[in-house]
Amino acid sequence: MHQAQTNTDIIKKPLPIIYRWLGDKIFLTVVFILGLSIIFLAFSMAWVLYSEGRLAINEFGVIGFLKGSVWDPGVRMVFGALPFIFGTFITSVVALAIAFLPAIAIAVVIAEYAPKWIGNIIENFVHLIAAIPSVVVGIWGIFVFAPWMRETVYMPIFTFTANNYPSLLPVLGNPMGYGMTTATIILALMIIPFTTALTRDAISQVPKEQREAAWALGATKWEVIRMAVLPYARGGILAGAMLSFGRAIGETMAVAMLIGNKNTFPFSILGPAATMPSVIINEFREAVGNLHLSSLMAIGLALFVISLIVNLIAAYITRKLSITGGQVV
Amino acid sequence: MIKPKKTLKQRNIKDRFMVSLLVLSTVVVLVPLLIIIAYVIINGVSALNWEFFTEELGSPSRAMQGRPTGLIHTMIGTAVVDFLALIISIPVGLGAGIMLSEYPDHKLNPYLRIINDTLNGMPAILKGLLAFALIVKPMGTFSGLSGGFALAFVMIPIIARSTESALMSIPWTIREAGLAIGLPRWRVVMSTIVPAAKTGLVTGFLIAFARAAGEAAPLMFTSFGNNYFPRHWTGMIFGPVDTLPQRLYSLAISPYKEWHAMGWAAGIVLLFFVIAIFFTARLLTRKKVY
Amino acid sequence: MFVNSNFKKKKTKLSENGTSQQQSMNMKEKGLYGSSMIRIETKNLYVKYGTTIGVNNVSVPIYNGNVTALVGPSGCGKTTFLRALNRMHDLSRDAVVTGKVLLDDLNIYDPKVNPVSIRRKIGMVFQKPTPFPTMSIFDNVVAGLKLVGIKDKKFLNEVCEKALIQAALFDEVKDRLNNPGGSLSGGQQQRLSIARALAIEPEVLLMDEPTSSLDPKSTLKIEDLMVELKKNYSIVIVTHNLAQAGRISDYSIFMYLGDMIEFGKTKDMFQNPKDKRTEEYLTGKFG
Numbered sequence: 001m002h003q004a005q006t007n008t009d010i011i012k013k014p015l016p017i018i019y020r021w022l023g024d025k026i027f028l029t030v031v032f033i034l035g036l037s038i039i040f041l042a043f044s045m046a047w048v049l050y051s052e053g054r055l056a057i058n059e060f061g062v063i064g065f066l067k068g069s070v071w072d073p074g075v076r077m078v079f080g081a082l083p084f085i086f087g088t089f090i091t092s093v094v095a096l097a098i099a100f101l102p103a104i105a106i107a108v109v110i111a112e113y114a115p116k117w118i119g120n121i122i123e124n125f126v127h128l129i130a131a132i133p134s135v136v137v138g139i140w141g142i143f144v145f146a147p148w149m150r151e152t153v154y155m156p157i158f159t160f161t162a163n164n165y166p167s168l169l170p171v172l173g174n175p176m177g178y179g180m181t182t183a184t185i186i187l188a189l190m191i192i193p194f195t196t197a198l199t200r201d202a203i204s205q206v207p208k209e210q211r212e213a214a215w216a217l218g219a220t221k222w223e224v225i226r227m228a229v230l231p232y233a234r235g236g237i238l239a240g241a242m243l244s245f246g247r248a249i250g251e252t253m254a255v256a257m258l259i260g261n262k263n264t265f266p267f268s269i270l271g272p273a274a275t276m277p278s279v280i281i282n283e284f285r286e287a288v289g290n291l292h293l294s295s296l297m298a299i300g301l302a303l304f305v306i307s308l309i310v311n312l313i314a315a316y317i318t319r320k321l322s323i324t325g326g327q328v329v
Numbered sequence: 330m331i332k333p334k335k336t337l338k339q340r341n342i343k344d345r346f347m348v349s350l351l352v353l354s355t356v357v358v359l360v361p362l363l364i365i366i367a368y369v370i371i372n373g374v375s376a377l378n379w380e381f382f383t384e385e386l387g388s389p390s391r392a393m394q395g396r397p398t399g400l401i402h403t404m405i406g407t408a409v410v411d412f413l414a415l416i417i418s419i420p421v422g423l424g425a426g427i428m429l430s431e432y433p434d435h436k437l438n439p440y441l442r443i444i445n446d447t448l449n450g451m452p453a454i455l456k457g458l459l460a461f462a463l464i465v466k467p468m469g470t471f472s473g474l475s476g477g478f479a480l481a482f483v484m485i486p487i488i489a490r491s492t493e494s495a496l497m498s499i500p501w502t503i504r505e506a507g508l509a510i511g512l513p514r515w516r517v518v519m520s521t522i523v524p525a526a527k528t529g530l531v532t533g534f535l536i537a538f539a540r541a542a543g544e545a546a547p548l549m550f551t552s553f554g555n556n557y558f559p560r561h562w563t564g565m566i567f568g569p570v571d572t573l574p575q576r577l578y579s580l581a582i583s584p585y586k587e588w589h590a591m592g593w594a595a596g597i598v599l600l601f602f603v604i605a606i607f608f609t610a611r612l613l614t615r616k617k618v619y
Numbered sequence: 620m621f622v623n624s625n626f627k628k629k630k631t632k633l634s635e636n637g638t639s640q641q642q643s644m645n646m647k648e649k650g651l652y653g654s655s656m657i658r659i660e661t662k663n664l665y666v667k668y669g670t671t672i673g674v675n676n677v678s679v680p681i682y683n684g685n686v687t688a689l690v691g692p693s694g695c696g697k698t699t700f701l702r703a704l705n706r707m708h709d710l711s712r713d714a715v716v717t718g719k720v721l722l723d724d725l726n727i728y729d730p731k732v733n734p735v736s737i738r739r740k741i742g743m744v745f746q747k748p749t750p751f752p753t754m755s756i757f758d759n760v761v762a763g764l765k766l767v768g769i770k771d772k773k774f775l776n777e778v779c780e781k782a783l784i785q786a787a788l789f790d791e792v793k794d795r796l797n798n799p800g801g802s803l804s805g806g807q808q809q810r811l812s813i814a815r816a817l818a819i820e821p822e823v824l825l826m827d828e829p830t831s832s833l834d835p836k837s838t839l840k841i842e843d844l845m846v847e848l849k850k851n852y853s854i855v856i857v858t859h860n861l862a863q864a865g866r867i868s869d870y871s872i873f874m875y876l877g878d879m880i881e882f883g884k885t886k887d888m889f890q891n892p893k894d895k896r897t898e899e900y901l902t903g904k905f906g
Contacts, residue, residue: 115712116712209745209747209749210749210751211710212707212710212743212745212749213745213749213751213812213815214751214762215707215710215738216705216707216738216742216743216745216816217738217739217742217762217763217766217815217816217819218735218736218737218738218739218763218766218819219735219738219763219766220735223766227751227762227766228751231751231752231753231754232751232752232753234753
């Protein structure tokens with residue numbers, strides 16, 4: 001009769017090979033490849049945009065393409081990216097300027113002033129808002145916000161200017177409701193939750209001791225925030241602002257729905273304009289000629305480079321300005 | 330004590346002033362955001378009807394003539410594309426996250442981390458262009474599959490990062506305990522660390538999913554859109570397919586009034602879909618914390 | 620509690636003979652500052668966190684021109700007690716303070732009193748050094764003055780120099796006052812924190828284990844500093860280190876589980892503890 005295996009027998013039995021060196025090797029290889037595939041994605045994004053946009057770059061030259069202010073896919077087949085780069089920068093910079101202080105204000109209210117439960121509600125609400133799809137904001141913008149702005153804000157301004165300073169009308173532009181100002185305001189509204197969340201994170205990194213030190217010096221609540229909280233969190237706040245700027249640059253759908261989509265200079269304050277993402281969305285599906293398609297890819301490449309720079313600056317700020325020397329031990 | 334130049338009263342007034350200013354700007358910003366949600370709900374609910382969930386869209390004339398029309402094909406298409414995005418992104422993101430957290434000293438990781446963050450910061454529209462070049466072009470047709478890839482490109486970096494932090498929250502000692510009883514590393518990770526971090530992992534997937542599910546930009550030139558059901562179900566994967574965010578955009582910019590109303594209806598469905606994902610994620614985290 | 624119920628008697632006794640002894644001693648040692656006036660007095664002070672009691676009915680005087688040490692095992696409420704003395708508990712939402720803390724006969728918990736003005740009279744130094752990392756050394760020292768709108772550069776310079784000299788830091792940093800506060804070593808940072816607290820010339824200085832995160836050399840410097848400072852300030856210090864309490868304090872308060880077990884002159888208490896728990900703690904039986 002065959003005896004039942006004893007414990008010792010089981011323990012002495014050699015382990016299957018995947019429980020020795022091979023399993024770990026395979027495992028590391030698998031996760032290594034998966035990690036590598038992310039790096040591959042990032043590099044292939046750059047490569048794809050370059051190789052697809054090469055036709056346009058060769059045709060107009062890098063500088064020529066970036067400086068070209070005419071975008072004419074219909075007749076002349078001339079493509080210059082300047083109007084879109086300009087549109088993107090103006091809308092994003094102004095949107096960030098509008099959004100920055102209110103976003104910090106909300107974060108400070110959540111973190112410092114509001115009772116805990118209200119703070120939680122606001123914070124959840126802000127996260128929720130950040131999750132609203134861009135197209136949903138866009139449809140509200142198209143059917144509610146833009147018409148409302150035209151009637152209650154743009155038209156009065158326009159009439160006033162027309163009566164008093166008619167020479168300024170070209171700068172002001174056509175108050176049709178869909179244009180640079182509308183898109184910028186919506187953009188600001190959309191990045192506020194994002195900036196708030198990042199500022200909130202930065203503020204929650206401020207050690208309790210810093211606040212207490214300021215309190216102990218006889219500071220009022222606002223002085224504590226001004227003296228201990230905001231300076232300590234400044235690295236995170238600035239990096240957050242930079243990332244929000246990156247968000248604004250890449251924000252596509254709501255802007256495409258509201259900016260009015262005008263491909264050539266001159267842009268005006270209220271009138272239609274375009275941004276890099278908006279022109280890609282609007283024309284890519286209908287692009288006919290290879291040169292047109294390639295030019296849109298080249299705009300994608302410019303967008304890639306700008307986003308890359310913005311992201312790297314944010315990473316640099318985080319590293320450079322984050323506080324490590326403040327606390328010993 | 331040194332004689333102060335500003336009296337306590339002055340400083341208190343400034344304090345009060347700043348509080349009011351901060352609270353005021355919070356309200357001023359949050360109210361319009363509430364209004365957006367209110368509008369979408371009101372207009373969306375009034376535009377919803379039974380046909381919306383049973384019929385396909387068809388040509389504009391169908392809506393203009395008052396014949397039944399809806400977005401059922403869009404919702405099914407969204408489900409297909411989102412499902413594809415999930416099954417593509419989760420393995421890659423999870424694997425990269427494991428790489429980042431379980432092999433902290435590996436030479437690849439510093440590069441992986443910064444490149445992953447950069448990829449995450451890239452506009453979603455560029456991920457659409459990438460999927461267009463990598464999949465649509467070789468396949469020669471717009472397809473649900475390419476849409477799934479485009480959304481997966483949005484999700485992968487988010488999942489990688491959230492996986493890393495979920496796994497890092499498991500104390501290192503647990504790994505050592507596993508290794509000490511003679512388990513190989515892969516076994517420790519797969520049967521102790523990953524299950525222990527389960528809630529955090531799923532939360533990360535959901536947050537990434539909520540983000541991708543609302544994206545229209547990457548889908549515009551990948552899954553492209555389709556007014557009808559594909560003739561065969563494989564057309565959902567290998568042919569152009571409709572998705573909610575992209576359809577919402579097309580409806581909103583269309584010249585037809587009837588389609589605008591359907592746009593609002595699509596808006597409320599999309600909004601609730603995203604919010605549902607989002608709240609599931611939040612609920613999971615809450616459970617983990619308390 | 621035995622001691623607490625008898626405390627009133629004991630306190631009067633103590634201040635009777637304490638005063639006479641103290642005065643004669645102080646006359647010799649400290650001249651003008653030698654009165655053992657009561658600067659702060661707590662009356663039936665309780666601090667509660669929800670249902671947990673952090674400080675249980677403590678009534679104790681803090682004498683002017685002396686160092687009073689709070690000793691006891693960890694978690695006994697020393698720090699909680701200390702933080703009640705300048706209303707730091709106002710900051711946490713769940714701590715409730717009842718009873719009185721009299722600063723020169725003014726109850727600082729009176730609803731009419733603004734905690735901000737109290738904190739300017741009662742300075743505090745924390746366990747960890749807390750320079751404001753984005754400010755220069757100079758700005759750190761005068762931070763409390765800038766708060767009240769003092770901008771006169773010359774005046775600020777004088778105060779900064781004086782405070783840094785008092786904190787025995789001036790010689791080490793005089794050439795780099797514009798460097799960030801975070802660039803200093805741990806011991807220097809702690810002395811910077813002390814200088815910052817001194818710059819607003821408070822009447823009382825509270826120190827919460829100021830040397831626990833420092834090396835022995837820095838500790839020694841800060842101890843010397845306290846002996847120097849008590850000529851002008853009343854100091855209350857929380858310490859884990861009994862030897863330190865013995866070296867620098869004139870009075871000691873022994874706390875255990877939120878109760879004040881014993882209060883007295885440090886020398887007396889350390890040599891002849893009256894309570895068994897004090898004796899056990901001092902002899903290292905627990906703690």
